[in-house]
Amino acid sequence: MEAYQFLDNIGKGSFAKVYKVLRKTDQKIFVAKEMEYGRMSEKEKQQLVNEVNILRELKHPNIIKYYDRIVDKQTQKLYIIMEHCEGGDLAQFLKKLRKDKEYLPEESVWKIFSQIVQALCEIHKRQNKILHRDIKPANIFLDKTVKLGDFGLARMLNINSEFAHTQVGTPYYMSPELIEDHKYNEKSDIWACGCLLYEMCSLQPPFQAQNYLALAMKIKQAQYENIPQQYTAEMKRVISWCLSVNQDQRPSVDDLLNLPRISIRLREKR
């Protein structure tokens, strides 16, 4: 990592530390995600190679840009160099709103959501379909555009891995089918989008409990409190649609792109 100067430790991604770094050649700022691969099994190393290969292929304004990967054989650490987003992550942003008791205007909620749906469209519609598997505010970054990042758990549909059952932190956004130990699929990402939309309105996840079992019960019954009254019936409808227990009843990415509050934005972009 001689080409970069470490500036700050800015947080944790999935299974990793995240640093703000300066590229010495042009003084540009990036983010380096540091992962220790020394203690990883061969399968986990394959997952790491898989994450980097996923990132390298993705080029979209609403997906965190991958720049480089550096292997430090001495320390047995892999660094993934990615774009830096001045605004930090959405989790911190929502945490500040909650502290200031300030709700997000509905227009802002749709603006963020429409960009995440576009990112999802990009990864779901590829020939080699990709599932993100960890959509949540901490993996959404704010800059001139909103960007979906940290594909730490993403994988091509055709590669199974024991990571499938790896959970880091409380699984607030876990879907009913995952609780039933069914296969993760694109409708599980849609469930997570419903949780994200809910949390942007309520400033807390739809499903919370004191323990995993109680959380699982609430998720399986899609039992959640109403969002604040200031949001429209359309917002409530889309959240309810994404949080359909039966995944076949959930919207597809195309259904979400065709929502009036999203499609109007896409037309304006053209």
Ligand SMILES: CNC(=O)c1c(C)[nH]c(/C=C2\C(=O)Nc3ccc(Cl)cc32)c1C
């Ligand atoms: C207080 N947090 C920050 O200031 C912050 C900022 C300005 N950027 C970030 C994080 C990232 C960032 O800016 N780009 C990233 C790409 C991948 C991952 Cl896993 C994280 C990031 C953070 C956590």
